Amino acid sequence: MSHHDDPIDESRRHFMISGALFVAFSLVKGTDALAQEVIADEGAAVHIGKDTQALAGSLKTNPFLDAWIKITPEGKVTVFTGKVELGTGVRTALLQVAAEELDMAPSLITFLTADTGASPDEGLTAGSHTMADSGSALLNAAAQVRGLLVDAAAKHFGVDASALAASDAVIHARDGRTMTYGEAVGLVDLHRSASSSSPLKDPKTFRTIGTALPRLDIPSKVTGGASYVQDMQLPGMLHARVVMPPVYDAKLLAYDEAAITKMPGVVRIVRNGSMLAVVAQGEWQAVVAQRALSASAQWSPGRALPDPATVHRDLKQIATQQIKIADHHAPMAPAAKTVNARFIKRYLLHGSIGPSCAVAHLDGDQLTVWTHSQGVYPLRDALAEMLSMQKENVRCIHAEGSGCYGHNAADDAAAHAALIAAAMPGHPVRVQWMREQEHTWDHFTPAMVTEVKASIDASGKIVDWRYALWSSSHNERIVNAGRLLPARMLEKPFVSAPSTPMLQPEGGGDRNAIPLYMLPNIEVLNHFSPTMPLQTSAMRSLGAHTNVFAIESVMDELAHMAGIDPVEFRLRHLDDSRAKDVIRLAAKQFGWPRAPRARNRGVGFAFAKYKNLMGYVAIAVEVSVEPETGLVKLEQAVAAVDCGQVVNPDGVRNQIEGGIVQSASWTLHEELRYDTHRIRSFDWGTYPILRFSSVPARIEVHLIDRPGAPFLGTAEASMGPTAGALVNALFDATGKRVREMPLAGDTLRKLIEV
Missing domain, CATH: 3.30.365.10 (Aldehyde oxidase/xanthine dehydrogenase, molybdopterin binding domain)
Incomplete structure (x- = not known):
């Protein structure tokens, strides 16, 4: 050997x-x-x-x-x-x-x-x-x-x-x-x-x-060993828990310091403006003290949250910038049939399995922070600004966290740890958020509205495509101290950097809004909102999940209008040979086209090239529907992937499989619950996610390896195609075009009953 x-x-x-x-x-x-x-x-x-x-x-x-x-x-x-x-x-x-x-x-x-x-x-x-x-x-x-x-x-x-x-x-x-x-x-x-x-x-x-x-x-991870920042233990380490306001912009008015400091193990209460934390010798002691401190805290009213019934309508008022990201035209045959469709995506949360955590230690003039941030250098710069320290005196070291896939609370927990450690020099301090904090103070993925008008000629060729979306940047990452939640709560608060649109071809809310298909007449408008009524930022695939969902749903509808098989319809509108290869492979491995399905069963197909820059993914799925309840089960999924040179085939399959499961959860089930007073999704009982019992019985991922070709990313590439395939399979099963996510449940049940 x-x-x-x-x-x-x-x-x-x-x-x-x-x-x-x-x-x-x-x-x-x-x-x-x-x-x-x-x-x-x-x-x-x-x-x-x-x-x-x-x-x-x-x-x-x-x-x-x-x-x-x-x-x-x-x-x-x-x-x-x-x-x-x-x-x-x-x-x-x-x-x-x-x-x-x-x-x-x-x-x-x-x-x-x-x-x-x-x-x-x-x-x-x-x-x-x-x-x-x-x-x-x-x-x-x-x-x-x-x-x-x-x-x-x-x-x-x-x-x-x-x-x-x-x-x-x-x-x-x-x-x-x-x-x-x-x-x-x-x-x-x-x-x-x-x-x-x-x-x-x-x-x-x-x-x-x-x-x-x-x-x-x-x-x-599988043996229970030290794997995450949550598992870190340093000599002399103290444990801290923070108290968060009940709602945005609420100010801390009072708390019972005397009673809390007498509790077992409590070392100190740290307060700066509305940033409040308790530090204890042991972790459970910190948890018990945090609960008591939270119960004693008094807050100003804060600001009202949006009305869920009108939040998508309101997007059209707060989207103040119009950005044309595609606009070209050519003479074509007249339109014979047209689709007009409007799609809705609601706020979602990351649902990180492990609440965010960080450890910080101020030793002399050197601050070290262990964090599961996705960007240790931007975080380092923001922490230095927040603490008025030189950048060279702040060191951020990545330690894996149990939960991520976007801008969750990792950076905020690091800021909490840094603030508390700075107040207690010489003591390593571990901060872990509570579950309700991770949920209610998440950087939610933004709500979206998309509208599509597309036409085909008598031969079934797309002759016109007009697409518009309303949303925000989907990316409020750490670019200054004000992007850190605790920094905005200080007695002398920092102000968040203005929200700006992400440029194409990467895009933010408009990621993948330009189809890869050949469309001679196309107009795509991004109606950008620089503000959102809820705290939002990046989640896996940003706007691509919703944009591909909408695009692929319309492609399926156009194919049915034209009387052309949906896979063949896509192939006719592509000139990218690699795109055609993944579509053909997914269709072949799935056995497309399928014979007529059993009652309440359906199959669907979708495709996208992530950001039109990264990995190609085509997916075929089969779903079952329970009309009486609107329950939808993803029975099986078959995907084909081209990510250039494959480095670790098991790793690619793992990412595509995980993406299919997560996207199915988003698309079918997930929806942030809130009202004008509070965020109501504070635990797993109030935020529905896909359960183990609903995981597909069969997921296949077939790879097209291209040795020597550039590496193309895959970790986010299956999110949009999965959503598109699911909505198309629901049409196949029910004969209904569902245009609002989450697709399953009462919305689907009522649609079927009509």
Whole structure:
């Protein structure tokens, strides 16, 4: 068995929060830490330079090779990424990429994720960008480092580089001479900017990329080991719980400090304006004290919430900017048939399984925060602003959290921990939100309205497409201190940065609003709202979930009007061969077209290329409907995916499967409950999500691997197609076009009864 086939060394790969985090410190003490920061700053400074624009992925903003790969004289190899593990398995995939081009077994590499004291600044881990940005950077950086080391060894040996071979950090000459990477790195300076060309391996020779390497993060999760920031324990650590206002803009008027401070284990109450917390020796003591403190707190009325009955109508009043994102026209045959449709999406919450948590420690003038933020560098900057500290004195280290997929309360919990730790120097402080706080103070995914008018000619060809949407940016990430919820509650509150629309082709609320189909006459308008009546921000796929839902529903309706099979109808309107390949594969594996279904059963099909930039996904589903109750069950789903070069096939399947289940939950069941007084979805009983009993009996994911092709993200790519396939399957089962989410339940029951 070769070294490449060795099982992963558990002692190397474990990310033990109580230990490896401090090992990370030792890697960047002294000048190394400063060097990393300089590299990140220089990378940002040269982002617009012509010399970096040709570089791959995140090398554009972090061009120095030793920002990504460090090799000690002893031959220890450490690889860094600025991206984080959110449960997608991407940490494993990135390790595979680096290991492949370094010609090393993954078990020989120490792999570290986002840390403002060590890693390159790659901004956010979001938008299915990790493999495209960090994966591409690591692929090229690792290839260039290997090439430089081999060239140095060749010069030392007096032979041609082509006569040398690298394996597991050792360079071998044909005459038996060897040189370790550690020895070779003494002959070459890796503190150099990456080149626009890399000595990449032939994909046919890949031994690590393309294999289902076991995920690094799974063993401790399934055995109950320390896996998450929620599991962190530091010597002398105190536990804090916060008290949140009952509603937006409520101000803290009074609380019973004397009674709370006498409770068992209570160390201190920390208050700054309306930011209120209790600190205790033990976690349960903090919980008990928090409940008592919350009960004693008195608040001003705050502001009213929107009326759920009118919130979608109100979107048309608060959407004050009109942005035309597509507008082109050509002569066409006259319209023979037309669809006019309006689609509704309600507010949803993230529903993170583990309430947000963070640990902070102010030691002297250095503040360290362990957080499951998706962007440790933006968070670091905002915390420094909030605390009036220098950025270099604040360090944010990513530690995985049990619950994410968008902008949940992770950054806010980190801000709470930082504020409390700053008030109690020398004591590590752990803050975990309560379940009702995680739900009611979530950054909800915004409500949306979309309207479509589309026409076909007598031959069934689409001749006109007009699409409009009303929503917000879907992205209120941390760009200043005011975006942190606790910072807005302080005695001297910070103000959130203004909300701005995200530009195409990425888009925000208008993500995937431009269909990939050939549409000779098209107009797409984004009616952008810079404000929302509820606190909102990013959730998996942003507006793509709703836009693809609407687009694919209309495509299905047009196909039926034309008397053309829905799959064939899509193929006729596509000129992208890769799009056609995934559609044909999904249809074939599902057995499309199906014979007539049993009563109350239906099948549906949908397709999208995420952001028209990332992974291609086509999905066919079968559903069953209970007309008397409106209950809908996703029975089976078959998906086909093209994400370019597949790094870890099991990881891709995992993400598509998870996306199908989550999107089914959103599309069929989920809806935030609120009234003009309060958010009412405060626990799992008041926020309906898909239960284990409703998970499909069969989900198949078929991959089209394209060795050597660019990496295309998949983590969010199945959200829209799943929604589209579900609504089309419901039409097949009931004969009714459902246009409001959630699709299942009373709304569907009443529609069927009509």
